[in-house]
Amino acid sequence: MKRILLLRGAELLVLAFLGTIPLLVVNPYALGLLTLLAIYGILLIGLDVTVGYLGQVNLAHVAFLGLGAYAAGLAVTKFGLGMGPALLAAMAVGLVLGGLLALPALRLEGPQFALATLSFAALSTTALNELEHLTGGAQGLSLNRPPVWGHALTPPLFFWLCLALLGVVWLLMRNLLASQWGRAFEALRDSPIATDAMGVGTYRHKVAAFALGSSLGGLAGGLYAFNFQYLQPQSFTYDLMIILLLGVVLGGRKSLWGAFVGATVIVLLPNLLSNRLLFQVFSGLGFAGALAAGLRGLVKKTARPFQALAPGIAMGLLVVGGLFVENTEDWRKAIFALMLFSVVVGLPEGLMGFLSLFLAKLFRVPHAPLPEPSDIEAILPPRTADGSPLLVIEDLKRYFGGVKAVDGLSMTIKSGAIHGLIGPNGSGKSTVVNVISGLYTPSAGHILLRGVTLPSGSLYQVSKSGVARTFQNLQLFAELTALENVMVALKGVYRSPLPLVLLGLARKEESQAQADALCLLDLIGLKDQALTKAKDLTYGAQRFLEVARALARKPDLLILDEPAAGLAHPDAVQLIEIIKRVHQRGISILLIEHHMDVVSELCDTVTVLDGGKVIAEGTPDEVKRDPKVVEAYLGQPPQTDLPGEPSPQPA
Amino acid sequence: MNASIIGQMAVSGALMGLVYALIAYGFQLTFATSKSINFGQGELVMVSAFFSLTLLNLGVPYWAMIPGGLLFGAIMGLVVERAGVRLALEQKGEGWILLTIIIGLFFFSAAENIWGRDDRPFPTPISADPIHVLGVDITRLELSVAVGVLAIMGAIELFKRRTLLGKAFEAVSADRDAAELMGISATRTVMLSYGLSGAVAALAGILVSPITTVGPTMASALILKAFSVAVVAGLDSGFGVVLIGMFLGALESLASFYLGSGWREAPGLVLLILALAVRPTGVFGKTIIRKV
Numbered sequence: 049m050k051r052i053l054l055l056r057g058a059e060l061l062v063l064a065f066l067g068t069i070p071l072l073v074v075n076p077y078a079l080g081l082l083t084l085l086a087i088y089g090i091l092l093i094g095l096d097v098t099v100g101y102l103g104q105v106n107l108a109h110v111a112f113l114g115l116g117a118y119a120a121g122l123a124v125t126k127f128g129l130g131m132g133p134a135l136l137a138a139m140a141v142g143l144v145l146g147g148l149l150a151l152p153a154l155r156l157e158g159p160q161f162a163l164a165t166l167s168f169a170a171l172s173t174t175a176l177n178e179l180e181h182l183t184g185g186a187q188g189l190s191l192n193r194p195p196v197w198g199h200a201l202t203p204p205l206f207f208w209l210c211l212a213l214l215g216v217v218w219l220l221m222r223n224l225l226a227s228q229w230g231r232a233f234e235a236l237r238d239s240p241i242a243t244d245a246m247g248v249g250t251y252r253h254k255v256a257a258f259a260l261g262s263s264l265g266g267l268a269g270g271l272y273a274f275n276f277q278y279l280q281p282q283s284f285t286y287d288l289m290i291i292l293l294l295g296v297v298l299g300g301r302k303s304l305w306g307a308f309v310g311a312t313v314i315v316l317l318p319n320l321l322s323n324r325l326l327f328q329v330f331s332g333l334g335f336a337g338a339l340a341a342g343l344r345g346l347v348k349k350t351a352r353p354f355q356a357l358a359p360g361i362a363m364g365l366l367v368v369g370g371l372f373v374e375n376t377e378d379w380r381k382a383i384f385a386l387m388l389f390s391v392v393v394g395l396p397e398g399l400m401g402f403l404s405l406f407l408a409k410l411f412r413v414p415h416a417p418l419p420e421p422s423d424i425e426a427i428l429p430p431r432t433a434d435g436s437p438l439l440v441i442e443d444l445k446r447y448f449g450g451v452k453a454v455d456g457l458s459m460t461i462k463s464g465a466i467h468g469l470i471g472p473n474g475s476g477k478s479t480v481v482n483v484i485s486g487l488y489t490p491s492a493g494h495i496l497l498r499g500v501t502l503p504s505g506s507l508y509q510v511s512k513s514g515v516a517r518t519f520q521n522l523q524l525f526a527e528l529t530a531l532e533n534v535m536v537a538l539k540g541v542y543r544s545p546l547p548l549v550l551l552g553l554a555r556k557e558e559s560q561a562q563a564d565a566l567c568l569l570d571l572i573g574l575k576d577q578a579l580t581k582a583k584d585l586t587y588g589a590q591r592f593l594e595v596a597r598a599l600a601r602k603p604d605l606l607i608l609d610e611p612a613a614g615l616a617h618p619d620a621v622q623l624i625e626i627i628k629r630v631h632q633r634g635i636s637i638l639l640i641e642h643h644m645d646v647v648s649e650l651c652d653t654v655t656v657l658d659g660g661k662v663i664a665e666g667t668p669d670e671v672k673r674d675p676k677v678v679e680a681y682l683g684q685p686p687q688t689d690l691p692g693e694p695s696p697q698p699a
Numbered sequence: 700m701n702a703s704i705i706g707q708m709a710v711s712g713a714l715m716g717l718v719y720a721l722i723a724y725g726f727q728l729t730f731a732t733s734k735s736i737n738f739g740q741g742e743l744v745m746v747s748a749f750f751s752l753t754l755l756n757l758g759v760p761y762w763a764m765i766p767g768g769l770l771f772g773a774i775m776g777l778v779v780e781r782a783g784v785r786l787a788l789e790q791k792g793e794g795w796i797l798l799t800i801i802i803g804l805f806f807f808s809a810a811e812n813i814w815g816r817d818d819r820p821f822p823t824p825i826s827a828d829p830i831h832v833l834g835v836d837i838t839r840l841e842l843s844v845a846v847g848v849l850a851i852m853g854a855i856e857l858f859k860r861r862t863l864l865g866k867a868f869e870a871v872s873a874d875r876d877a878a879e880l881m882g883i884s885a886t887r888t889v890m891l892s893y894g895l896s897g898a899v900a901a902l903a904g905i906l907v908s909p910i911t912t913v914g915p916t917m918a919s920a921l922i923l924k925a926f927s928v929a930v931v932a933g934l935d936s937g938f939g940v941v942l943i944g945m946f947l948g949a950l951e952s953l954a955s956f957y958l959g960s961g962w963r964e965a966p967g968l969v970l971l972i973l974a975l976a977v978r979p980t981g982v983f984g985k986t987i988i989r990k991v
Binding site for chain 1: 730735736738781782786787789790794796797798800801802804805807808809811812919923926927930959961962964965967968969971972973975976977979
């Protein structure tokens with residue numbers, strides 16, 4: 049309760065404060081700044097979706113601002129629409145064009161994504177400039193703010209409209225980002241492969257996130273048009289984009305407050321630059337702060353020397369430059385560059401990321417209480433294991449160029465079994481797992497789950513069909529807590545459609561999801577660390593968390609890809625315990641493993657691969673004695689058996 | 700519309716396209732070793748051109764200015780590597796994109812204030828008189844661009860194949876970890892690639908300046924096209940960038956003729972988005988197998 053009071057209280061307080069300013073102060077200039085603050089707030093919340101949550105450098109946001117502005121402007125001037133429809137048109141333009149750009153661009157990562165968005169931005173500036181009959185080209189487009197319900201919108205009224213819209217956007221985004229959607233956005237930033245493998249469509253969520261962010265850009269553009277009542281293509285260029293990025297990064301990513309703080313900084317920047325004294329005070333403070341943080345980092349050895357000192361050097365340049373340069377306005381871009389540089393290097397979490405830790409401690413904001421764990425019987429109801437064929441693989445082949453990684457594999461996993469798959473390095477085990485789970489498309493052959501062909505070549509589709517897997521090289525969602533890692537994957541809980549989620553009417557299923565996820569964490573013994581970020585867990589705990597996350601898919605078949613790799617002995621023992629517990633729920637398991645003791649203790653049947661082919665199959669004891677297996681592992685044909693001598697055993 | 704005008708436009712465009720190819724080649728050099736590119740490469744082209752112009756104005760002869768300009772470009776490349784790329788890669792993540800953009804912005808602002816905002820002519824001893832080849836007019840200046848581009852690309856490719864240092868470069872490109880285990884310093888190799896990339900950018904600036912004039916914004920259009928070329932060709936094919944660069948140059952020259960000069964950037968940008976959609980690794984790039 050205290051938590052809600054503090055968080056919501058702060059939001060309401062700021063909103064009320066901003067809202068009453070026009071009543072107290074009659075100053076057109078200040079009102080203009082406040083209006084711009086509200087507009088940039090919306091804009092940056094939209095940008096934060098891609099930059100913060102998706103973790104991609106998006107250079108197209110300024111284009112959506114411009115396109116939205118022109119859409120609203122044209123809706124009013126050419127089509128005579130009112131303000132409401134014009135703003136909707138601006139949003140729609142952002143949504144549709146954002147979606148269209150996202151379709152190709154989001155298959156890309158990192159630099160290619162940045163390039164694609166940069167190209168889109170340049171292209172849209174070209175289009176706005178050249179489509180003169182529509183946009184007026186470089187001449188610009190003038191428009192009047194249309195009246196609403198017969199009332200002309202005076203500057204204070206327009207400000208309240210912008211503020212109200214910011215409030216609405218804030219509310220909706222808070223609901224969305226706190227839901228499964230927000231988790232999915234973050235999950236696919238940390239590991240797109242695991243997101244797909246956990247039945248959360250990576251591509252769908254990426255496109256949705258990008259289109260959503262862009263539509264907010266469009267909305268902000270519409271308001272921008274009605275605020276300035278004059279538009280020019282040159283307003284929406286790369287320079288502004290850099291400033292917007294400065295806002296998000298400086299304010300703090302993945303945070304609505306961060307976007308707000310960033311917007312405040314952007315709005316106040318021109319004033320900061322034009323006032324000499326103010327500039328010197330702020331750059332001096334920045335220098336002192338950066339230097340202090342850098343020295344602290346050096347002393348505590350948390351940062352490398354250059355990394356610790358770089359922000360200080362940049363801010364130092366700013367201070368020294370401020371003393372010598374005649375006109376700071378001329379050096380505007382260099383000043384942005386130095387500030388942005390210091391923030392990116394010295395304060396990667398942004399002002400809010402830094403402040404929120406501090407404030408949470410100061411006010412002792414407790415974490416929202418967790419519900420009681422659900423009953424395991426309800427989440428993983430015991431299944432009847434009748435020994436019928438569950439997964440049948442027929443003559444599976446997967447070639448990489450000339451390499452025959454899997455070459456005609458056939459095997460059957462019986463329902464309720466723990467089926468081992470072993471083989472020396474390079475024998476094709478991992479490829480088999482990757483083909484079954486849909487990461488690779490098979491070159492030839494069939495895979496049937498309960499007699500039905502398993503979708504091929506799509507992690508997402510396979511996951512939907514009831515096969516879940518873990519990853520040998522951990523693919524956890526590092527920035528999410530253990531609880532959230534499991535919640536992302538949870539199947540069959542999230543049913544509310546998007547509008548209800550936006551309106552915050554999906555809280556019940558959210559706490560249901562928490563309870564279910566807690567139960568699964570309990571199963572692997574991590575309930576007490578539910579709120580620890582996955583990256584901060586011990587290595588063993590991370591391995592167990594992979595299992596819990598896969599279990600959240602409530603799978604028919606669980607594929608464990610070398611779950612004991614690198615585990616210390618006590619952890620390995622615990623792992624065996626966990627696998628046994630999972631098996632008791634009647635879930636069939638395909639276990640790929642190197643540790644023979646683990647395999648011997650758990651598996652009913654073991655298939656041995658070598659060179660992409662099955663060389664032996666049987667109980668663990670049988671295959672251990674199989675001469676072909678021994679040869680595969682020890683690389684030497686056994687000497688001709690002398691009577692009475694036991695055959696050698698693999699190490 | 701007669702064929703000779705189209706031919707003329709296509710040839711001039713293709714020769715300009717070689718400059719895009721050269722800048723794109725600079726991206727490839729750094730991408731090979733560090734999987735990063737300098738988003739402020741255009742500013743590197745620009746400041747190097749300004750520096751070279753200053754050398755000329757100080758009375759340094761043209762041919763002596765070229766090594767000076769290249770050296771300056773290389774040093775700037777190293778600055779970007781240390782202050783942008785390495786700093787960000789040490790912290791892990793995509794921060795280098797932002798940092799290189801930021802450093803570019805700083806260069807831009809510095810150039811604006813040091814050398815002014817106006818476009819200035821760049822003197823060259825190479826004449827702009829046309830010579831007539833196969834019904835098409837080509838100026839010696841355009842020809843010098845082609846020769847310069849192909850010469851430096853050829854030299855760097857030879858360096859990579861024939862010298863020990865060059866082989867270290869290739870080794871780090873192929874597998875950074877394995878190269879480090881063999882005693883090759885990946886950090887130094889990345890530095891080398893950024894130095895080379897900076898020198899290449901400087902040469903692009905020196906070659907193109909007599910045609911476009913020198914100004915703070917001279918590279919903002921160039922760089923977009925170089926990005927297009929690099930992405931469309933793929934970030935690992937030196938041969939591809941030359942081909943795609945010439946193709947794109949010809950295409951935009953024709954586009955500006957038929958659609959109006961305001962649209963001259965459009966084909967490259969559309970091509971880039973399309974190429975990314977159809978073949979994210981580029982036309983000549985290698986496909987990557989996802990591993991987990």
